[in-house]
Amino acid sequence: MFDGLKRLWGRIVNMFNYTTLKSIVGKDVALSQTMIDAINKWKNMLAGKADWCDDTVESLKLEEGICREFADSVLVEMEAKILNNDSMDKVLQKSLSDINEKLQTGLALGAMVLRPLGPDKAEYVAADKFIPISFDDSGSPNDIAFLVVKCIGENSYFTRVERHYFTNGNLTIENKCYHSESLNDIGQSCSLDEVPEWANILPGPIIYRGMTEMDFGYYRNPVDNKVDGSSCGVSVYESAETLIRKADRQGARLDWEYDSGERAIHVDERALKSKGGKTYLPRLKKRLYKGLNLEDGKDKELYKEYSPAMRDEAFRRGLEEYKREIEFNVGLAYGDLSDAQEVDKTATEVIASKKRKYNRVTAIQEKLEACLNGFVNALAFYNGSYMSGVEFICDFNDSILTDEESERQQDRQDVSMGVMSALEYRMKWYNEDEETARSKLPEQNQVME
Incomplete structure (x- = not known):
């Protein structure tokens, strides 16, 4: 049976070091050891197993919240469709049914691939399951290796390296197989026939003339890579790592305050x-x-x-402040992670945070649209329709920013018309409770008889 995906990347870290990868492909590899370590760090953070988490500090899962909020905002009311090919559109729609959770992983690990597996199937591949060998000037991989690991028996491991690259501007695919009796060694080159499921795969290299682009869609976070300076994708929460660590520890302090303060x-x-x-x-x-x-x-x-006297309010205020700093750092709006009732910001600051989120979400949408467009072209290639062309549309809802001002303006009109009270308006837009909002209402002029 195939090794679980969770074990695959751990094996890559152990045996696919830079020297091994260079020896397999015969050239330098864009994926550095620094990036491998970073991807593992982001993956552990997403799973709640960051380096600072132990018996006393539990993850608040803010990383998961960040990725979920971005994915939800990016995909809300997204419409993607192939107009002139119903069979291909069915494959696309089936792939899109899982896009939210897959995008969350892509946001966490920096990049992902959506690729066809023949004419009627597709798969998402996260950044911890492929090896970028080189990138073109636009930052998309033009030489990449996908790895599939199969275990036969207890100690017989087969690794298939499926490499996609260009030869004189044409797509080229080749497969190599390696056998090892250890998880820590890729072993020796062997025939694909030794694995029954791979017997019909041609080793290649096979050149597909006329196919001038990669046969997959590639998504990369719109975040500058300050990890190793390469074109490899970077996690959306990479720059907030220190703040997330502080928030997790602050959460542990709050828990301890409750535990130690029990009567x-x-x-x-x-x-x-x-x-x-x-x-x-x-x-x-x-x-x-x-x-x-x-x-x-x-x-x-x-x-x-x-x-003892409880100091939980002080700890909670500190935790909320860390959350707001994280929101600012990663590009979310105030209240996405923090308690919206405790966001002590002016209306101008709140609107600015909405604009910040809108800009980041828009950038992610542009990258995702390019990924889906590449996937559709690749799907057309595997369906023999690449040269004839397909009509693909992808539209996103941009209401993150516009809804706020439009809704507020509508509420002002409702107040002036008398269908909404000034009290309701203050409670909604100033995050005030009824008593506070009522105390701040302007006094009504009284008519004296």
């Missing part, structure tokens, strides 16, 4: 009853009591309450 009653050992070698207080909550030799002497108190 307890210290009781003298004389107040405890003994049964079977154990001391107890009958009919009372066990977790409220703790045996303690408070003071010798009959005239001393046998009970003493432990009920």
Whole structure:
């Protein structure tokens, strides 16, 4: 059976170092060890297993929230369709059914590939499952390797390296197979026939003349790569790593404040009853009591309450501030991660944050549209329709920014018409409770008889 995808990248890290990859493809590889380490770091953060998470600090899963919010905003009311080929459009629509969760992973790991598997199937490949060998001037891979690992028996591993590149401007695909008896070594070159499922795959290289672009769609986050300066994609939360770490630790402090602040009653050992070698207080909550030799002497108190003052509000304010800094850093709007009721910002700052998010979401949409366009062209290639052309449309809803101002203006009109009260308006747009909003309403002029 095939190794699980979770094990694949761990094996790549162990055995596909730069030297091994260079030896397989016969040239320098764009994927550096620095990027491999970074992708693993982002993947662990997404899974709640960042380096700083341990028995005392649990992940708040802010990384997951960031990716989910961006994916939801990017894909809301997205319409993508192939107009002149129903069979290909069915393949596209089936692929789009999983695009939200796949895009979330792509946002987290920096890049992803959507590629056809023949004329009627497709798959998403995250950045931890392919090896970019080189990029063109636009930042898209023009030489790439996909890896498939199969385990036969207990210690017999076969790795198929499927490489896509150009020869004199034409798409070229070749397959190589390697066998190893260890997870830490790619092993020796072998025939594809040794794996029954791969027996019908031609090793190549096979040149497809007339196919002048890659046979897949490639998505890369619109984030500048400051990890190694290459064209490899970077996680949307890479620049907020330090802030996310601080937020996770602040969350741990808040949890500890609640745990350590639980009310307890210290009781003298004389107040405890003994049964079977154990001391107890009958009919009372066990977790409220703790045996303690408070003071010798009959005239001393046998009970003493432990009920410290809670400092949770201070910790919560600190946590919310970290969340707002993360929102600013990654390009989200205030309230996407933080508590919207506690966003102490002016209307101008809130609108500016909406514009910031709008710009980032628009940039992601442009990259995604290019990815889908590449996928459709690749699908046309595998369906024999590449030369005849396909008509593809992709539209996105840009209401992130416009809805805010339009809705606010409409509410102003409703107030002036009397169908919405000024109290409701303040509560909605100033995030005020009823009492606060009512106290800030302008006094009405009274007519004297």
